[in-house]
Amino acid sequence: MPLSSRHLLGLQGVPKDDIQLILETANTFREVLERPIKKVPTLQGKTIVNLFYENSTRTRISFELAEKRLSSDTINFSQSSSSVKKGESLKDTIRNIEAMKIDMIIIRHSAAGTPHYLTKICNANIINAGDGIHEHPTQALLDMYSLKERFGKLEGLKVCIVGDVAHSRVALSNIYGLITMGAKVSVCGPSTMIPRFIEKLGVNVTYDIDEAIRDNDVLNVLRIQLERKAGGYFPSLREYAKYFGITQERLDNNKDITILHPGPINRGVEISSEVADGNNQIILHQVTNGVAIRMAVLYLLGTLN
Amino acid sequence: MNVILKDINLFNPLSKIDQKKVSILLKDGIISKIGNIDSKEFENSEVFELDSKYVVPGFIDMHVHLREPGREDEETIVTGSNAAANGGFTEIACMPNTSPAIDSAEIINFIKKHSTKHLVNVYPIAAASLGRNGEVLSPIAELFEAGAVALSDDGVAIKTSSLLRKVLEYSKMYDLPVIEHCEDETLSDGAMNEGINSTQLGLPPLPSVSEDLIVSRDILMAEYTGGKIHIAHISTKKSIQLVRKAKQKGINITAEVTPHHFTLTEDYLKSYDTNYKMNPPLRTEEDVNAVIEGLKDGTIDCIVSDHAPHSIEEKEEEFQYAPNGIIGLETMIGLSLSELYHKKILSLKEIVEKLSINPRNILKIPVPQFSIGEPANFTILDLDSVWTVDISKFKSKSRNTPFDKRLLSGKSFGVINNNQMFIDDSFVNI
Ligand SMILES: [Zn+2]
Numbered sequence: 001m002p003l004s005s006r007h008l009l010g011l012q013g014v015p016k017d018d019i020q021l022i023l024e025t026a027n028t029f030r031e032v033l034e035r036p037i038k039k040v041p042t043l044q045g046k047t048i049v050n051l052f053y054e055n056s057t058r059t060r061i062s063f064e065l066a067e068k069r070l071s072s073d074t075i076n077f078s079q080s081s082s083s084v085k086k087g088e089s090l091k092d093t094i095r096n097i098e099a100m101k102i103d104m105i106i107i108r109h110s111a112a113g114t115p116h117y118l119t120k121i122c123n124a125n126i127i128n129a130g131d132g133i134h135e136h137p138t139q140a141l142l143d144m145y146s147l148k149e150r151f152g153k154l155e156g157l158k159v160c161i162v163g164d165v166a167h168s169r170v171a172l173s174n175i176y177g178l179i180t181m182g183a184k185v186s187v188c189g190p191s192t193m194i195p196r197f198i199e200k201l202g203v204n205v206t207y208d209i210d211e212a213i214r215d216n217d218v219l220n221v222l223r224i225q226l227e228r229k230a231g232g233y234f235p236s237l238r239e240y241a242k243y244f245g246i247t248q249e250r251l252d253n254n255k256d257i258t259i260l261h262p263g264p265i266n267r268g269v270e271i272s273s274e275v276a277d278g279n280n281q282i283i284l285h286q287v288t289n290g291v292a293i294r295m296a297v298l299y300l301l302g303t304l305n
Numbered sequence: 306m307n308v309i310l311k312d313i314n315l316f317n318p319l320s321k322i323d324q325k326k327v328s329i330l331l332k333d334g335i336i337s338k339i340g341n342i343d344s345k346e347f348e349n350s351e352v353f354e355l356d357s358k359y360v361v362p363g364f365i366d367m368h369v370h371l372r373e374p375g376r377e378d379e380e381t382i383v384t385g386s387n388a389a390a391n392g393g394f395t396e397i398a399c400m401p402n403t404s405p406a407i408d409s410a411e412i413i414n415f416i417k418k419h420s421t422k423h424l425v426n427v428y429p430i431a432a433a434s435l436g437r438n439g440e441v442l443s444p445i446a447e448l449f450e451a452g453a454v455a456l457s458d459d460g461v462a463i464k465t466s467s468l469l470r471k472v473l474e475y476s477k478m479y480d481l482p483v484i485e486h487c488e489d490e491t492l493s494d495g496a497m498n499e500g501i502n503s504t505q506l507g508l509p510p511l512p513s514v515s516e517d518l519i520v521s522r523d524i525l526m527a528e529y530t531g532g533k534i535h536i537a538h539i540s541t542k543k544s545i546q547l548v549r550k551a552k553q554k555g556i557n558i559t560a561e562v563t564p565h566h567f568t569l570t571e572d573y574l575k576s577y578d579t580n581y582k583m584n585p586p587l588r589t590e591e592d593v594n595a596v597i598e599g600l601k602d603g604t605i606d607c608i609v610s611d612h613a614p615h616s617i618e619e620k621e622e623e624f625q626y627a628p629n630g631i632i633g634l635e636t637m638i639g640l641s642l643s644e645l646y647h648k649k650i651l652s653l654k655e656i657v658e659k660l661s662i663n664p665r666n667i668l669k670i671p672v673p674q675f676s677i678g679e680p681a682n683f684t685i686l687d688l689d690s691v692w693t694v695d696i697s698k699f700k701s702k703s704r705n706t707p708f709d710k711r712l713l714s715g716k717s718f719g720v721i722n723n724n725q726m727f728i729d730d731s732f733v734n735i
Contacts, residue, residue: 012505091621111623112507113577132625134507169507195504 003300007126009115010135011176019177023145025296026289032069033292043072043302047102051093052078052129053109058263059129059139062287063106066294072302075102090114091121098122104302107131125301133167139262140173142293144181146286147218150258155182160212162244163222163270164193164233170262174220175201188212189222189244192233209244213254220260221246224270241269248274258282307332307350308726308735309342313360313685317675318654319662326357331681334724334735339675351735353728355685358718361657362673363395363682366634367664368459368484368537368561368609371427374415375404380614380702382416385634386425387700388612390727392635393684393717395425398668401432402460408432408443410451417452424725424732428454428668433472433483439464442471449479454668457484459537462519464490466526473532482533482559482667487519487544488585496625498571498586506574508624511586513541520544524551527558535667536560538611540585542595549604559667560599561607564633564640565707567596573707579620580707583613584629597650606663610637614703632701636694636708638686642715646688653688680723687718698730 003018011019032040048067052060060076067074077097079087088096097105104125107115112132119126130136148154159178165171165187178185179202186204187194194205206212212219224240234240245268251257259271259281267273275281308331315324330338330346338346371385372378380388382399389397399416401407407416413429420427431453435441439458448456456476462485463469472483495511497503503510520536524547527534539545539560551558565583570590573581581587599605613630620627641660645651651659661684665672673682696709719728726733 089618089621090623109623111625113624116577117623132507133509166504172505172507195510196499197501198504200501201505 002304006301006304007115007119008137008297008301009119009126009128011137011140011173011180012135014176014180016180019141019144019181022141022293022296022300023148025300026145026292029295029299030289030292033288039069039071041071042299043067043070046072046104046302048072048074048104048106048298049097049102050074050076051097051105051107052076053080053107054130056108056130059108062290063129063294066291066298069291070295070298070302072298090117094118094122098124104298125304127297127301130169132169134169135173136169137173138290138294138297139170140177141297142286142290143174143220143260143262144177145289145293146260146282147258149285149289150282151217154178157183157218158216159183159218159220160186160188160216161220161222162188162209162212162246163224164228165189165198165222166193166195167225167228168222170222175203186212186216190234190240209246210250210253213250213257216257218258218260219246221270223262223264224266226266237269245270245272246275247272248278251275251280260286263287306735307346309347309350309352310360310685311352311354312357313355314357315339315675316359316361316653316657318657319362319672320674322675329360331721331735334681334721336675336677336679336681338677355718359653359686359688360683361686362661362675362684363720363722364393364638364660364684365396365398365664365670366394366610366612366637367398367607367668369397369399369612369634370402370614370630371399372403372614373419374412378702379616382419382427383423384700384702385612386420386423386427388632388634389425390720390732391700393638393686393720394634395682395684395720395722396428396670397425398428398430398454400430400459401457402437406432406437407453408435408437408448410447413448413451413453424720424722424727426722428452428670430455430457430459430484432456433458433463434468437461439468442468442475445475445481446479449481453481454670455482455484455535457486457537459484459486461490462486462488466522469523469526470530473526473530473534477530477532480533480669482535484535484537485519485523486537487516487523489515489518492518496582497574498588500571500589502571502574506577508574513543513588513592516541516585517543517547520547524548524556524558528554528556531557533557538563538566538585538609539599539605540566540588540592540596542592545595545599545604549599549602552604559606559663560604561609562596562600562605563609563611564637564644565631567593567600568640568644569707577624578707579622579624579627580631580705582624582627582629583611583631600645600659601650606659606667608637608641608659609664610634614701615705617704620705631706632699632703633706635699635701636706636713639692639694639713639716640708642688643713647714681721683721685718685720686715688715690714690716692716
């Protein structure tokens with residue numbers, strides 16, 4: 001059974017069957033990644049453009065590697081998306097790229113909704129690699145894959161997303177995906193960083209990190225963007241680390257808890273070095289699984305038409 | 306030239322005129338006879354068979370952004386006036402956020418010069434502060450003398466309470482209303498109304514309290530100074546409650562609303578279509594219901610378009626970066642009649658009050674009278690005509706509207722003013 005959409009714009013409204021299919025397909029590719037020759041000819045002849053309007057070396061490398069492992073032709077296009085710098089319009093850029101006969105566009109952009117806009121102005125398959133503070137679906141899929149790998153299932157799993165939920169595309173995609181898959185989702189962070197009305201999405205809210213650690217199977221610890229401090233959302237990094245940072249000492253209350261982090265890590269801020277290198281975290285698994293998940297998404301969309 | 310409007314319903318609530326199936330004779334644009342007209346007159350007149358269409362005092366839109374001077378590629382004084390005539394207006398008031406801003410007698414004279422020969426009268430609203438930058442009083446006396454009908458820093462609120470106080474006190478000498486765009490700039494770096502939708506769409510939120518705070522400030526300052534505040538494009542439930550209470554207390558305050566704020570909700574943002582991006586942003590259903598209540602009970606005095614032309618390139622930018630605002634002159638009457646009159650929220654009398662009488666009372670512009678010897682300043686309404694909005698037929702230079710292809714009932718059939726008539730898509734001298 002194929003995916004129900006020819007784009008991956010986000011996980012909001014994506015049916016369970018689709019997520020299941022992506023996670024299962026990723027299993028196959030995960031196994032490919034363990035082989036001595038890590039390449040399959042699946043997308044030979046397809047051309048994929050990595051259109052990155054925002055700097056994100058990790059996500060771009062992960063996509064690029066996934067594309068190469070599937071034998072597709074890959075083009076990288078990076079440009080700063082600062083609204084002040086007026087260059088070619090997005091529409092003209094997309095039209096030009098499309099005229100070069102490409103099949104798929106992976107887009108990262110600072111403005112929410114840009115991937116959705118692309119689906120209206122061109123015919124390529126569009127994959128959202130992060131749009132503003134909206135969604136980052138492949139990150140959430142790889143998080144879910146990593147949890148499924150560890151726990152065997154997602155249903156009933158208690159996951160708390162910790163940190164700057166209000167400005168996180170990782171948080172929103174995780175909330176949608178995990179709830180669809182039957183997990184129990186909560187969020188924890190300073191109240192200035194928890195969006196108003198978030199409970200309407202079916203998540204619980206706590207401001208007590210120790211309670212979050214005690215009551216959950218998993219913490220997905222978000223990266224604190226250092227520029228948020230300038231926005232005045234919290235008083236200081238020191239205070240953030242003291243009241244919301246994940247330390248080994250705090251984990252003593254729940255020694256079995258699993259820690260995810262989408263990277264890059266701010267050691268000593270949202271997570272201590274000890275935890276970042278300790279036994280509870282599965283951060284590097286996430287990175288490996290990221291390639292497998294992206295291979296799965298590219299494969300499923302690339303072979304749809 | 307003699308013109309006869311035959312079989313009209315003449316309706317002017319101000320002078321309690323409500324006459325069915327009468328005819329009216331205009332000689333060189335002046336009303337010269339109302340009632341039964343001699344057959345002799347018919348022979349040497351241009352006769353319009355109007356078959357019970359309503360003739361009402363010409364509609365006025367008191368919140369229009371013309372882009373001249375500065376952005377003539379988006380709208381000029383003439384194209385904006387053409388759009389007004391096509392939309393059913395004989396008069397408009399234009400906002401001062403041009404480039405340069407309307408903050409000197411020269412700019413007011415420039416606008417007057419470019420609008421003199423037109424059917425549509427253009428009344429400039431002057432900047433409250435020099436350059437609209439919120440620091441120094443604009444030359445209010447000079448602006449008043451040159452013909453400004455109100456003061457506003459629209460686009461933003463008057464920056465500080467101390468400046469607001471001075472503007473209200475100074476403008477009192479000339480009985481000029483101060484039109485306030487209510488938004489606390491320290492809370493307003495968002496792209497849509499704050500709520501679960503903004504979270505789900507990942508768009509930076511603009512909280513409703515940002516509007517409510519400035520409405521509260523302005524009410525208190527109007528009460529303290531005795532000045533006259535007019536709240537522009539009111540959009541939140543709370544702000545409407547605040548204005549209602551202030552009016553009950555006898556504070557000198559009035560308010561206006563746009564058709565998009567009584568027709569649309571933030572749910573439309575789900576398409577990321579920048580034609581739904583405006584400021585104030587589209588709000589929730591609860592707010593729309595409060596707007597409708599406010600229109601019904603008179604808390605909201607006027608309907609205005611907030612006509613805000615933008616180029617196609619600018620509206621095609623990423624949602625967060627695209628400019629706010631939509632054009633509205635050519636859809637406002639259709640939307641008001643469809644959403645308010647035909648849904649029995651407002652009577653025809655109330656529609657005429659909010660589109661013709663109240664705005665003129667606020668700006669102290671005389672309301673057109675239907676008596677012999679008066680110049681004809683009419684909007685002719687076809688209340689039941691069902692039509693589809695078609696942006697390719699707009700007279701405005703810009704195309705940024707979410708209402709293209711919308712089915713509406715009721716429209717302007719034509720307008721008459723300044724010895725001219727706009728009917729059947731063209732201007733004729735009468
Ligand atoms: Zn405004």
